[in-house]
Every structure is written in structure tokens, then in C-alpha cells.
Amino acid sequence: MTAKPLWLNLGTNRESNDPSLWLLNGRGYSPNVAIMGQAGSGKTRMMLKLLAQLREQTGVPVLLIDAGKDELADRPELARELGAVVVKVPKSPIPLDMFAGSDVSPESARDVAMDFCASLDKALKDGLTDNQKPRVVEALKPLLAQRRGIPLTDIQRTLEQHYEDNGIKEDRVLSSLRMMNQYSLFSPELTPAEFFGKSRILAFGGAPDESRRLALFLLFDALHRHLQTLPEAPMDAEFHRAVHLVVAIDEARPLLAAKHDGLSKLVRLHRSHGLAVFMASQSPDDYEGQSDDYMEQIGLPICFKTNATSTAVLNNMFKARRGLNFAALEPGVCLTVLDGVASRVSAF
Ligand SMILES: Nc1ncnc2c1ncn2[C@@H]1O[C@H](COP(=O)(O)OP(=O)(O)O)[C@@H](O)[C@H]1O
Numbered sequence: 001m002t003a004k005p006l007w008l009n010l011g012t013n014r015e016s017n018d019p020s021l022w023l024l025n026g027r028g029y030s031p032n033v034a035i036m037g038q039a040g041s042g043k044t045r046m047m048l049k050l051l052a053q054l055r056e057q058t059g060v061p062v063l064l065i066d067a068g069k070d071e072l073a074d075r076p077e078l079a080r081e082l083g084a085v086v087v088k089v090p091k092s093p094i095p096l097d098m099f100a101g102s103d104v105s106p107e108s109a110r111d112v113a114m115d116f117c118a119s120l121d122k123a124l125k126d127g128l129t130d131n132q133k134p135r136v137v138e139a140l141k142p143l144l145a146q147r148r149g150i151p152l153t154d155i156q157r158t159l160e161q162h163y164e165d166n167g168i169k170e171d172r173v174l175s176s177l178r179m180m181n182q183y184s185l186f187s188p189e190l191t192p193a194e195f196f197g198k199s200r201i202l203a204f205g206g207a208p209d210e211s212r213r214l215a216l217f218l219l220f221d222a223l224h225r226h227l228q229t230l231p232e233a234p235m236d237a238e239f240h241r242a243v244h245l246v247v248a249i250d251e252a253r254p255l256l257a258a259k260h261d262g263l264s265k266l267v268r269l270h271r272s273h274g275l276a277v278f279m280a281s282q283s284p285d286d287y288e289g290q291s292d293d294y295m296e297q298i299g300l301p302i303c304f305k306t307n308a309t310s311t312a313v314l315n316n317m318f319k320a321r322r323g324l325n326f327a328a329l330e331p332g333v334c335l336t337v338l339d340g341v342a343s344r345v346s347a348f
């Protein structure tokens with residue numbers, strides 16, 4: 001993937017009638033996109049339109065995650081356009097070695113165990129208790145230090161053994177893992193380089209919420225750790241950085257609400273590794289409570305009609321204190337910020 005300027009056409013500027021173009025990999029800001037708007041306002045359509053343009057210009061792998069229904073998994077023309085393999089969880093498991101690299105050193109085993117514990121905590125409706133957390137980390141460190149390709153069933157068995165050996169009463173950690181392992185969420189076949197090197201559409205229609213969240217949080221952590229091992233993506237003479245992977249998340253609201261550290265790291269830390277993150281969710285309020293630093297890493301906010309208006313989000317993402325009326329936007333029209341100026345754009 002060579003470095004070159006990547007311009008995306010968002011639609012037609014309502015004031016000037018010119019095409020509204022955004023430079024995805026310009027200098028001094030992030031290539032991340034937040035698309036917002038009420039149901040049926042055009043978020044998914046906009047996201048797919050931008051992804052198609054990127055694919056056309058670069059052939060970059062796209063990991064398109066439908067965190068809501070199975071909507072995007074049942075569109076063969078979309079899979080063809082993105083050159084993507086469709087993975088419908090849990091009918092087919094995610095073919096990724098989620099814990100890859102844990103066996104490199106005792107420190108990596110510890111870090112992966114801590115990440116797993118944090119992901120399980122965020123995935124479960126009632127989270128983990130302060131007693132359960134260190135227990136999970138201690139129990140899993142030896143297993144993670146030992147080898148690669150660990151499936152979730154081995155995580156469960158290791159924890160069961162640890163509980164038995166230490167005379168600990170059965171609790172939600174074991175019961176929830178047993179429930180999740182009724183499904184095959186992932187099978188550790190591919191290395192992160194192999195898995196993230198190809199376009200995929202991931203959908204979770206048949207998986208319960210807690211399983212869906214755990215699978216995605218483990219995936220975000222795995223991607224974060226993988227990107228950390230990579231050198232910086234090259235830039236051309238004008239500082240346009242090559243993009244190596246786009247992670248696009250539709251129906252991202254529950255993932256944003258969980259404030260998972262892995263997703264936050266993908267948004268904040270990996271521009272230099274050639275990662276771009278696109279997220280679509282219903283409302284600017286979905287970003288309420290994220291750090292300012294996080295919102296500053298949204299290079300392009302796009303908002304279709306919505307009644308919700310979080311002031312903090314408007315200030316941070318749209319650089320505007322007032323005067324932006326999202327509730328009055330007509331169908332197909334969005335508000336965005338191009339070159340620091342709020343613009344109304346006809347997208348469709
Ligand atoms: N390629 C397309 N051509 C024409 N209409 C479309 C296309 N894709 C979606 N639509 C329509 O545009 C509207 C917005 O769809 P969508 O992007 O799925 O909304 P959202 O994701 O915000 O819920 C819907 O009425 C949908 O039927």
C-alpha cells in the first residue's frame with residue numbers, strides 16, 4: 001500500500017453546489033470518521049459509499065463490523081465490492097488467534113491476561129467483582145505464556161481447574177463462559193497479520209449481546225497489539241500517510257457505551273500505523289463521556305438528522321458552540337466540518 005492523497009467525495013455542498021471533498025490522510029488530523037443520525041437517516045449508506053471510494057483508490061483491506069443485526073452480511077454485491085469474506089457469528093466463528101503473541105514473554109502473557117479480564121468485565125452485563133478480576137488474571141497467565149492458538153474453551157477449562165484447585169466457589173465467571181462457549185465465537189486459525197490483511201464482513205445476528213461484546217472486545221485488543229508490533233506506515237513527500245487497514249463499525253452504539261479501552265486505543269493511537277476507524281451510530285450523545293482526546297481523533301464528523309445534541313460533542317467534533325441545527329436536516333443532507341468550516345452536504 002503506497003502513500004498518496006486519498007480524497008473522499010461526501011456529496012454536494014448545499015451552499016456552493018461544489019463537490020464536498022475530504023482528504024482522509026492529510027497532515028495534522030486523524031483519518032477517523034464518526035457518522036451519526038437517527039434510524040433510516042443514511043448512516044450505513046454513507047459509510048458504504050466512503051468505503052467503496054477507498055477500496056477503489058487503494059484496495060485497502062476493510063474490516064466491516066455489523067454490531068447490530070445481520071443487515072450487512074446478506075448483501076453479496078457488498079461483499080464483492082469490498083472483496084470481503086463474510087463471517088456470520090456464531091454460525092461461522094471468527095478465524096483469528098485472538099491471544100496471538102501472549103507466549104512471547106511473561107510480560108506479554110500478563111498483558112494479554114489483563115486485557116482479557118478487562119474485556120470480560122466490559123462484556124458482561126454486571127461486570128466482574130474486585131475479587132474476580134485478579135483471580136482471572138492469575139489463572140490465565142500460565143496458559144497464555146505457554147502457547148499460541150488458545151480457544152475460548154481452553155480459557156474456560158483453565159479457569160475451572162483454577163477454581164477447583166483453590167477451592168473457590170463457582171461464580172459468574174465460570175457460568176458466563178460456559179454460556180458463551182455454547183457458541184463458537186472464534187477459532188484461532190489465522191495470525192493477526194493474516195486475518196487483518198484481508199477484507200471481511202463480520203456480523204453477529206445470532207449471537208447474544210454478551211458474546212457479541214466479548215468477541216469484539218477481544219478482536220479490538222488483538223488488533224491493538226498487532227498494530228503495536230508494526231513499523232510506521234510510510235508517508236509521501238507531502239506527508240500523506242499510507243492507509244493499511246480500515247475498521248468500519250456499523251451500529252457502534254453499544255460498543256461506544258461500554259467505553260472499552262481497546263476500541264478507544266484504536267481510535268487514539270494507531271494513525272501512524274495506517275489504521276482508519278469509521279463508526280456509525282445514532283447520536284452525537286453516543287460519544288458523551290469519551291475523553292476530549294478521543295473526540296479530537298475524529299477527523300471527520302458527519303451528522304444526519306437527529307434530535308439529540310450533546311453540547312460537549314458538538315463543541316469538540318463540530319468546533320461549533322451553536323447555530324448547528326441537526327433536527328432540521330432534510331433527508332439525505334448531513335452536516336460536517338471541512339477545512340474547519342461547518343458545511344451542509346447533500347449526500348444522496
Ligand atoms: N444504495 C441505495 N440506494 C437508494 N436508497 C438507499 C440505498 N441504501 C439505502 N437506501 C435507503 O436510504 C435510507 C437510509 O438508509 P440507511 O443508510 O440504511 O439508514 P441508517 O443506517 O441511518 O439507518 C433508507 O430509506 C434506505 O432504504
Ligand SMILES: [Mg+2]
Nearest residue numbers: 043044045250
Ligand atoms: Mg444503518
